[in-house]
Amino acid sequence: MRVRRDCEFTKRNHVRKEHDESSQVRLAWDLRNGTEAPLQVFGFWVWILVAATQVANPLLQGWVMYVSLTSFLISLMLLLSYLFGFYKKYDSWTVLDSLYHGTTSILYMSAAVLQAHATIISESQDLHNYYINVAASFFAFITALLYILHAFRIYYH
Numbered sequence: 001m002r003v004r005r006d007c008e009f010t011k012r013n014h015v016r017k018e019h020d021e022s023s024q025v026r027l028a029w030d031l032r033n034g035t036e037a038p039l040q041v042f043g044f045w046v047w048i049l050v051a052a053t054q055v056a057n058p059l060l061q062g063w064v065m066y067v068s069l070t071s072f073l074i075s076l077m078l079l080l081s082y083l084f085g086f087y088k089k090y091d092s093w094t095v096l097d098s099l100y101h102g103t104t105s106i107l108y109m110s111a112a113v114l115q116a117h118a119t120i121i122s123e124s125q126d127l128h129n130y131y132i133n134v135a136a137s138f139f140a141f142i143t144a145l146l147y148i149l150h151a152f153r154i155y156y157h
Contacts, residue, residue, distance in 0.1 A: 039150065040076060046115075049135050050136050060117060064114055068111060071107070101147050102147075102151035104147050105150075111144075118133060
């Protein structure tokens with residue numbers, strides 16, 4: 001009787017270990033082919049580029065800085081919690097992830113539009129700041145698109 005229980009325990013541990021290894025492979029696949037890394041990189045570039053310009057319109061670019069920096073930090077915390085496996089403990093992880101990225105995509109789209117407006121205004125001023133604002137606008141729209149794609153991918157997955 002004792003030998004049979006040990007065999008069952010060993011089988012369960014082996015199956016559990018295979019499941020953990022497959023989830024780690026799936027995690028690596030999701031991170032490699034997903035939108036997490038580009039979200040971090042492009043979001044980083046948005047707030048770095050906006051911080052590098054002479055702020056002509058503090059209200060417009062202040063909102064862009066707030067959205068981009070806050071989104072960067074919260075996405076980084078979600079990425080780290082995903083890497084540490086918190087998604088395994090909670091069933092509502094996909095709902096939280098989808099709601100966060102959906103809400104952030106709306107905020108980022110508004111920030112991208114405001115950054116584009118600030119770019120148009122800065123065109124008549126310093127040409128160097130204009131080029132930095134163009135790059136910030138580009139990265140802001142790309143980041144907003146990535147947030148939208150990530151929200152839909154998580155929701156429909």
